[in-house]
Amino acid sequence: MHSRENPCCCSFDECKLTTEWLLSRTRHRPKIAVVCGSGLSLLAESVSNKQVFHYEDIPSFPVSTVPGHDGRLVFGYVKDKSCVFMQGRFHLYEGYSLCQGVYCMVSGPNFETIAEARMLHVLGSDSVGMSTVPEVTVAKHCGLHVLGLSLITNKVSLDYSREEKVNHEEVLQISKMRAEMLQKVLTTFIAHSHQVEGINSN
Numbered sequence: 001m002h003s004r005e006n007p008c009c010c011s012f013d014e015c016k017l018t019t020e021w022l023l024s025r026t027r028h029r030p031k032i033a034v035v036c037g038s039g040l041s042l043l044a045e046s047v048s049n050k051q052v053f054h055y056e057d058i059p060s061f062p063v064s065t066v067p068g069h070d071g072r073l074v075f076g077y078v079k080d081k082s083c084v085f086m087q088g089r090f091h092l093y094e095g096y097s098l099c100q101g102v103y104c105m106v107s108g109p110n111f112e113t114i115a116e117a118r119m120l121h122v123l124g125s126d127s128v129g130m131s132t133v134p135e136v137t138v139a140k141h142c143g144l145h146v147l148g149l150s151l152i153t154n155k156v157s158l159d160y161s162r163e164e165k166v167n168h169e170e171v172l173q174i175s176k177m178r179a180e181m182l183q184k185v186l187t188t189f190i191a192h193s194h195q196v197e198g199i200n201s202n
């Protein structure tokens with residue numbers, strides 16, 4: 001098992017071990033995978049024929065350390081599509097790395113300072129997070145089709161006079177409020193995924 005002290009190195013043998021373990025335990029062969037971020041585990045709750053694996057039970061699989069990330073892999077059907085949901089993801093700030101490449105991203109776990117936020121704004125950023133970019137980059141590298149859905153939970157302050165400070169509790173609270181809406185968007189997307197080039201119908 002991987003942890004903050006023993007971060008994932010994603011070797012071929014480790015991935016093979018994980019894959020074989022999962023393939024022998026589930027009949028699901030999903031073509032759609034969803035990574036649920038902070039407070040968004042609910043997205044996986046309504047799937048049918050659900051089969052759940054805790055990250056800590058899966059060999060050579062990382063564990064989630066961030067509050068609001070449940071650390072479960074959920075297989076099941078949305079409409080008639082076999083899907084897998086990650087209830088919890090892994091961040092660079094948890095000690096997890098995603099192989100190689102150079103990305104423009106904020107690695108966290110701290111929220112950006114006002115000066116940093118201004119710099120990102122000047123560079124052309126409209127929104128900022130602590131994830132997704134490495135996940136999408138690696139997925140594209142593996143030849144997967146990717147749709148990134150980011151829930152914007154808070155305003156980033158560009159102004160020193162603004163009193164409110166962003167915090168993870170607020171992020172979780174807004175995620176909870178918006179999870180149902182996001183679930184509808186996701187369900188609709190998955191139901192229509194056959195219309196998207198390259199995504200199979202099962």
Ligand SMILES: O=P(O)(O)O[C@H]1O[C@H](CO)[C@@H](O)[C@H]1O
Pocket residue numbers: 036037038066089091108129130131132167168169171172
């Ligand atoms: O894990 P995701 O969904 O990216 O959550 C975001 O919210 C947290 C900050 O509140 C950070 O972990 C950031 O990455």
Ligand SMILES: Nc1nc2[nH]cnc2c(=O)[nH]1
Pocket residue numbers: 106110111112128129130153154155156166171
């Ligand atoms: N970097 C960053 N990540 C976030 N995740 C949720 N809110 C924020 C934010 O304000 N900044």
